[in-house]
Amino acid sequence: MPDSSTCSGSDPSHTRRRRHKKRRRESRNSFLRCALFCAYIFSPSQNSDVSISSLISSPMTVSDAFMQPLPAHQCRVHRQTSNILQVATEPNIDTDALQRSTFEKMTVKELKAYMTDNHILIPRGEASNIKLKKQIVDFIWNHHLNSNNDESPTPITSSSSSEDAASSLPDASTKTIPTKKNRPIGMRMPPLPESSKSHNDNGNDSTYVLTPKDRIVLEVLDRYPPLHDAIVDACSIDSVLSDGITANNIEHCDLNSLTYNIPPGIGENDMRHQYHPMLANATQTDMDVVFVGTASCTPGVTRGVSCTAIRLNWRNNREFDQVMNGGERRKHNPQEPQRPSTGGTWLFDCGESTQLSVQKTSSIKPGKISKIFITHCHGDHSFGLPGLLCLMGTDRDRDAPPVEIYGPEGLRMWLRVAIRYSVSRVVPPYRVHELMDVPMAPEWEEGHRRNGRFYFQLKSEGRRGMKWGTKGLAGEDSSSWISRAPMVNLEPNRDFGEISGGQDIYPVYDHSKSTDGAPVWEVLDNGGVSVYAAPMSHGVPCLGYVVQEDDRPGRLMPENVLPVIERNRKELIESGVRNPMKLMALVKNLPVGGSYTFPDGTVLNQEDVVEPPGKGRKVVICGDTADCRALEGLAQDCDVLIHEATNTFLPGVDKEGTLKLVTRDAKIHGHSTPFMAGDFAKRVRAKRLVLNHFSARYKGDQSIESITIMTRMERQAMKACELPENAVACAWDFMVLPVPRN
Numbered sequence: 001m002p003d004s005s006t007c008s009g010s011d012p013s014h015t016r017r018r019r020h021k022k023r024r025r026e027s028r029n030s031f032l033r034c035a036l037f038c039a040y041i042f043s044p045s046q047n048s049d050v051s052i053s054s055l056i057s058s059p060m061t062v063s064d065a066f067m068q069p070l071p072a073h074q075c076r077v078h079r080q081t082s083n084i085l086q087v088a089t090e091p092n093i094d095t096d097a098l099q100r101s102t103f104e105k106m107t108v109k110e111l112k113a114y115m116t117d118n119h120i121l122i123p124r125g126e127a128s129n130i131k132l133k134k135q136i137v138d139f140i141w142n143h144h145l146n147s148n149n150d151e152s153p154t155p156i157t158s159s160s161s162s163e164d165a166a167s168s169l170p171d172a173s174t175k176t177i178p179t180k181k182n183r184p185i186g187m188r189m190p191p192l193p194e195s196s197k198s199h200n201d202n203g204n205d206s207t208y209v210l211t212p213k214d215r216i217v218l219e220v221l222d223r224y225p226p227l228h229d230a231i232v233d234a235c236s237i238d239s240v241l242s243d244g245i246t247a248n249n250i251e252h253c254d255l256n257s258l259t260y261n262i263p264p265g266i267g268e269n270d271m272r273h274q275y276h277p278m279l280a281n282a283t284q285t286d287m288d289v290v291f292v293g294t295a296s297c298t299p300g301v302t303r304g305v306s307c308t309a310i311r312l313n314w315r316n317n318r319e320f321d322q323v324m325n326g327g328e329r330r331k332h333n334p335q336e337p338q339r340p341s342t343g344g345t346w347l348f349d350c351g352e353s354t355q356l357s358v359q360k361t362s363s364i365k366p367g368k369i370s371k372i373f374i375t376h377c378h379g380d381h382s383f384g385l386p387g388l389l390c391l392m393g394t395d396r397d398r399d400a401p402p403v404e405i406y407g408p409e410g411l412r413m414w415l416r417v418a419i420r421y422s423v424s425r426v427v428p429p430y431r432v433h434e435l436m437d438v439p440m441a442p443e444w445e446e447g448h449r450r451n452g453r454f455y456f457q458l459k460s461e462g463r464r465g466m467k468w469g470t471k472g473l474a475g476e477d478s479s480s481w482i483s484r485a486p487m488v489n490l491e492p493n494r495d496f497g498e499i500s501g502g503q504d505i506y507p508v509y510d511h512s513k514s515t516d517g518a519p520v521w522e523v524l525d526n527g528g529v530s531v532y533a534a535p536m537s538h539g540v541p542c543l544g545y546v547v548q549e550d551d552r553p554g555r556l557m558p559e560n561v562l563p564v565i566e567r568n569r570k571e572l573i574e575s576g577v578r579n580p581m582k583l584m585a586l587v588k589n590l591p592v593g594g595s596y597t598f599p600d601g602t603v604l605n606q607e608d609v610v611e612p613p614g615k616g617r618k619v620v621i622c623g624d625t626a627d628c629r630a631l632e633g634l635a636q637d638c639d640v641l642i643h644e645a646t647n648t649f650l651p652g653v654d655k656e657g658t659l660k661l662v663t664r665d666a667k668i669h670g671h672s673t674p675f676m677a678g679d680f681a682k683r684v685r686a687k688r689l690v691l692n693h694f695s696a697r698y699k700g701d702q703s704i705e706s707i708t709i710m711t712r713m714e715r716q717a718m719k720a721c722e723l724p725e726n727a728v729a730c731a732w733d734f735m736v737l738p739v740p741r742n
Contacts, residue, residue, distance in 0.1 A: 100137070100141055103137045103140055103141060104137055105209070107133075107211060107251075108133050108136065108251075108254040108256070108257075109256065111133065111136045111137065111140065112136070114140070115136075115140065120139075120140060120143055122139070131254060131257060131258075132252045132253070132254060133251050133252050133253075133254065134252055210247055210250070212651075212652070213652055213708075214247070214250050214251075216708055216711060216712060217250065217255065217704065217708060218245070218246070218247060218250060219711070220704060220707050220708050220711055221245055221704070223275055223276075223277075224263075224271055224272070224275050224702075224707065225275070226263040226271045227262075227263055227271065227702065227704060227707070228244065228245060230260045230261050230262065230263060231245065231253070231255070231258065231260050231704065232244055232245060233260070233261075234258055234259060234260035234261070235253055235258065255704055255705075262701060262702050262703050263702050265702075266360060266361060266733070266734050267360075267361040267362065267363055267734035267736065268363065268734075268736055270702065270732065270734065270735070271702060272702065272707075272732060272735070273735070273736070276729060277724075277725045277726035277729075278688065278690075278726050278727065278728070278729040278737070279729075279735075279737070280726070281726075282737070282738045282740075283738060283740065284738055285313075285738045285739060285740050285741065286312070286313045287310065287311065287312055287313065287549070287617060287619075287738075287739045288310075288311050288313070288736055288737060288738045288739055289308065289309070289310055289311075289619060289640060289642070289690075289736070289737045289739060290308070290309040290310075290311060290361075290363045290364060290734065290735070290736050290737075291307075291308055291309075291690075291692060291731040291732065291733060291734065291735045291736075291737075292304065292307035292308065292309055292347075292354060292357050292358060292361075292364060292733065292734065293305045293306050293307040293308075293349075293351055293353075293354060293357055293733060294306075294692040294693065294694060294700060294731045294732060294733055294735075295380075295693070295694055295695075295696060295700070296380055296624075296644075296646050296671075296693045296694060296695060296696065297380055297695070297696055298352070298380065298696060299351070299352055299353040299357075300696055300699075300700075302699045302700040302701040302706070302733070303694065303696075303698075303699070303700040303732075303733055304351065304353055304354065304356075304357040304733055305351030305352055305353070305354075305380040305381075305384075306349040306351040306375075306380055306381045306692070306693055307347060307348070307349050307350055307351055307354045307357065307384070308347070308348045308349065308621055308642060308692070309345050309346065309347050309348070309363075309364055309369075310345070310346045310348070310547060310619060311344075311345050311346075311363075312343040312344060312345075312346070312529065313343060343370075344368050344369065344370035344371070345364060345365070345368045345369045345370065346369075346370065346371040346372070346373065346547075347369055347371070347372045347373065347388075348372075348373045348375070348545060348621045349373070349374060349375055349381040349382070349623075350372060350374065350381070350382060350383075350384040350385040350388050351379070351380045351381050351382070351383060351384050352379060352380060352383040352384050353384060353387075354384030354385075354387070354388050355384060355387040355388045355390070355391040357733065357734075358388070358391070359391075360734070361734045363734060363736055365395075366388070366391050366392045366394075366395050366396075367392065367395040367396050369388075369392055369403065370401070370403065370404065371403070371404045371405075371406070371524075372385065372388075372403065372404070372405045372406070373405075373406045373407065373523075373531070373545055373621075374405070374406065374407030374408070374411055375407075375536070375542055375543050375544065375545070375621075375623030375624070376408060376536075376538060376540050376541060376542035376543065376623055376624065377408065377410065377411070377414075377481075377540055377541075378540065378624065381623070381624070382407075382411075382414075385405075385415060385418075386415065386418045386419055386422065386424065386427075389403070389419070389424070389427040389428065389430060389497065390424050390426050390427055392427070392428050393426040393427045393428045393497070394426060396428040398428070398429065400428065400429070401429075402428070402429040402430050402431050402499055402501075403428055403429070403430040403431075404430075404431065404433065405430055405431070405432045405433065406432075406433045406434075406435065406505075406523055406524070406531075407432070407433075407434065407435065407543075408434065408435055408438045408472075408482075408541050408542075408543060409434045409435065409436050409437070409438060409472055409473075409482050409485075409541070410434070410481050410482040410485045411432055411434055412432035412434055412485075412502060413485040413486075413488055413490070414481065414485070415432060415498075416490055416492065416496075416498060417488070417490065419496050419497065419498075420490065420493070420496055424496065424497075425495060425496060425497075427496065427497035428497060429494070429497055429498075429499050430497050430498060430499070431498065431499050431500070431501050431502040432498070432502045433502050433503045433504075433505055433523075434502070434503075434504050434505065435505050435507075435521050435523065435533060435543060436472065436504050436505060436506050436507070437470070437471060437472035437506065437507060437519070438472045438473070438535055438541035438542070438543060439468050439469035439470070439471065439472055439473075439519065439535055439541070440454055440469065440473065440535075440541065441468070441535065441536070441537035441538075441626075441627065441630075442466040442467065442468060442469070443456060443457050443466070443537065443627075444456055444457070444537065444538075444539065445457050446477070453539070454539055454540075455668075456537075456539070456626060456667055456668045456669075456670060466516065467516065467517045468516065468517050468518045468519065468535065468630070470509065470519075472541060473540070473541050482541070505521055505522075505523060506521075507519030507520060507521050508520050508521070508522065511633075512633075513532075513633035513634045513636075514534075514630075514633060515534075515629055515630055515631075515632045515633045516629060516630070518534055518535055518629075518630035519534070519535065520532060520533070520534055520634065521533040521534070521543075523545070528549065528550050529547065529548070529549050529550070530547075530548045530550070531545060531546065531547055531548070532545070532546045532548065532634050533545050533546070534546075534630040534631045534634055535630050536622065536623045536624065536625035536627075536628065536630065536631075537625050537626045537627035537628075537629075537630075537670065538623065538624045538625055538626065538670035539669070539670040542623045542624055542625065542670075543623055544620070544621065544622040544623050544625065544628060544630070544631045545620075545621045545623075546618065546619075546620050546621075546631065546634045546635060546638070547618065547619045547620075547621070548616060548618050549616030549617045549618070550616050551613045551614060551615055551616045552613060552614035552616065552741075553588075553610075553613055553614075554610040554611035554612050554613050554614070555610070555611045556584060556587070556588040556609060556610055556611075557609050557610065557611060558584065560604070560608060560609045561583075561584055561587055561604065561609050562584075564598055564602050564604060565580050565581065565583055565584070565598075567598075567600065567602075568580070568598045568599050568600050568602070571598075571599035571600070572598075572599065575599065583596070587604055587606075587609055587610075588609075588610060590606040590610070591606065592606060592607075593605075593606065593607075594606045614741060614742060615742040616742075617639045617739050617741065617742065618635075618637070618638040618639050618640075619638065619639060619640045619642070619739060620634075620635040620638045620640070620641045620642065620684075620686070621642045622641075622642060622643050622644060623644075624644055624646075624670055624671060624693065625644065625670065625671075625672060626666065626667040626669075626670050626671060626672060626676075628643070628680045631684075632680075632683060632684055635684040635686070636684050636685060637684070637685050637686075637687075638684060638686050638687070639686075639687050639688065639739055639742070640686070640687070640688050640690060640737065640739055641677075641680070641681050641684065641686035641688070641689050641690070642690050642692060642731075643672065643677035643680060643681065643689065643690070643691060643692075644671060644672050644677070644691070644692060644693035645672055645673060645674045645676075645677050645691040645692070645693065645694065645713060645717070645730070646666060646669075646671035646672065646673075646693055646694065646695050647662055647665070647666050647671065647673060647695050648662060648673045648674050648675075648713055648716060649661075649662040649663075649673075650709065650712055650713075653709065659673075659675075663675070663676070671693075673716070674691060674713045674714070674716040674717040674720070675716055675717070675719070675720045676720075677689065677691055677717055677720070677721075678716070678717035678718065678719065678720025678721035678723075678728075679720045679721070681717070681720075681721040681723065682720065682721045682722060686721070686723075687727065688723070688727045688728070688729075688737075689717060689721055689723060689727065689728050689729075690728075690729050690730075690731050690737065691713065691714070691717060691728075691729070691730045691731060692730075692731040694730070698710070698713075700732045700733055710730035710732075711730075713730050714728050714729060714730055
């Protein structure tokens with residue numbers, strides 16, 4: 001039995017740990033004494049104040065050993081696998097050049113961290129003169145020389161600088177290179193960061209090696225000339241940057257501490273509208289998408305919360321019919337009943353402060369908003385609805401057609417209560433159509449709490465074939481608002497804007513474009529434009545919408561018809577056709593595969609005189625989601641896919657975590673990353689992908705920091721979807737994206 005002095009209680013494992021720790025301590029002290037003895041022996045001058053006997057006999061720690069003075073020539077000591085101590089002395093090296101070049105290879109951020117760690121303070125009044133990298137290096141080097149003016153300077157050593165020095169020596173392969181676990185003894189300064197290591201092959205220490213951050217910054221500055229000019233103007237006092245920021249001088253530009261004027265302009269006056277690859281060559285069309293708010297959670301200074309608008313820029317049904325008929329004008333019939341306008345502005349989601357955002361841009365006219373679609377009940381998607389209706393009521397005739405509002409079950413009563421409680425009589429006429437029985441995705445399971453909260457189950461993720469439920473949250477949670485709303489005794493009142501006619505829209509479970517049995521809602525068929533919906537994977541019942549334009553009839557090719565009509569004009573008139581030119585419309589409206597025979601025997605087939613139909617445009621707007629698989633069938637070959645990318649992992653920006661952990665956290669909260677958005681875009685063969693719904697930590701202004709981060713997120717999505725840079729964009733507030741005809 002071991003005695004109590006060597007163990008705690010009677011635990012043998014604790015005894016072994018104590019003995020092992022003691023042996024390690026004794027071995028370390030023995031090694032340090034041996035190392036100092038070698039340093040003493042190899043020193044050219046043995047006039048040290050510390051005697052060798054005192055060095056060997058005195059107990060010491062690692063920190064004590066590192067504070068011992070070194071001779072002017074470096075002494076490298078390390079232990080190899082054979083436990084033989086080898087000491088390699090180096091020939092005379094230009095230590096001044098070695099030290100200064102090591103500092104010059106560091107970034108400005110690393111230099112500042114080095115100054116902080118070593119308590120190198122800038123004198124009062126000098127801070128304004130020490131901003132650029134060259135000035136910081138000069139200051140640190142002068143400080144180092146002044147602190148060692150009584151002795152020869154000790155070179156700064158690290159894993160990177162030691163490798164550079166060894167590579168410049170003759171027969172460097174025979175030298176011993178210290179590692180992180182075996183650092184040189186007597187180091188007067190802490191090792192430099194690993195990222196300062198130079199990969200220069202020609203051995204020229206003065207060459208600056210571009211970092212990944214430098215490359216993306218140079219790309220952004222090259223893409224946006226106004227931003228580049230603003231930064232150069234702020235650095236104009238330095239002649240190095242007078243000709244612009246390039247790979248040769250970017251090391252002298254500290255963007256983190258630089259104060260510059262961010263280019264002004266919002267909406268279509270934003271510089272990104274002119275220079276972003278997706279919009280650089282865009283032309284105006286009769287359908288476009290306006291991103292009114294692109295943030296999640298709460299509105300901020302540079303981003304509003306979720307709100308996306310689709311502008312249908314045809315004014316009335318006559319003009320719309322002209323568009324759908326391939327450009328052929330129809331004569332207006334006064335006796336024909338006037339149908340409601342098909343065009344206007346359709347909003348998707350209406351987060352908090354949307355009524356403020358729409359007043360900041362001329363792209364959205366509150367009086368022209370005709371339809372509003374809500375994806376789910378969370379406040380960053382619905383809190384702005386009552387306020388926006390009040391704003392619309394001040395700019396809308398009370399006799400105008402009502403505003404049609406669509407959303408999940410429970411929206412009608414919630415909006416009725418909000419308007420009645422606030423006594424908001426200014427709202428315009430509206431009616432609410434509810435999409436019934438929106439189910440939770442099968443990977444979401446109800447938690448043990450009684451508040452009806454659901455939790456994402458990672459174990460169920462990605463299992464194809466998991467069937468969606470046939471009941472909405474009303475059938476799953478009796479305490480939810482969706483279940484309680486029908487019990488509220490509050491009738492609609494036209495004095496508060498609501499009119500009758502709101503529909504309850506039930507899903508189709510055997511739809512031809514359904515995926516994994518997910519329900520599909522046929523929300524709207526508006527005479528040329530249809531809207532469908534499918535459930536999303538989120539913590540509450542949530543919908544994604546698909547706006548599908550009908551295929552346009554092919555255009556008549558008159559050059560193939562007119563000569564035949566002119567050749568048969570006389571015979572046609574004799575046969576009773578007063579105006580032979582009316583046969584143009586008859587031929588154009590022939591059914592597919594049909595034909596018309598003229599008096600001279602000429603047969604015109606429909607496919608010979610009418611161009612193929614034009615494929616209608618398709619825009620997909622996903623709500624908050626960790627998985628869009630229910631939309632996969634509806635979204636195939638879409639022209640624009642708008643997908644959320646709430647969060648991501650960016651090395652150098654995010655100091656903790658990994659991409660895997662960030663992705664896991666996003667899914668648990670019912671959200672996505674750029675990689676997830678890009679993967680879905682690839683599966684549905686989307687032509688263009690636009691990311692939105694960003695975390696509040698991602699700013700949306702025109703600063704170099706914001707645009708650099710957004711560009712990196714675009715690169716992540718591009719890697720997943722394999723689309724070019726002109727087909728992927730991170731949206732900003734008031735971005736206007738035209739949707740050209742196919």
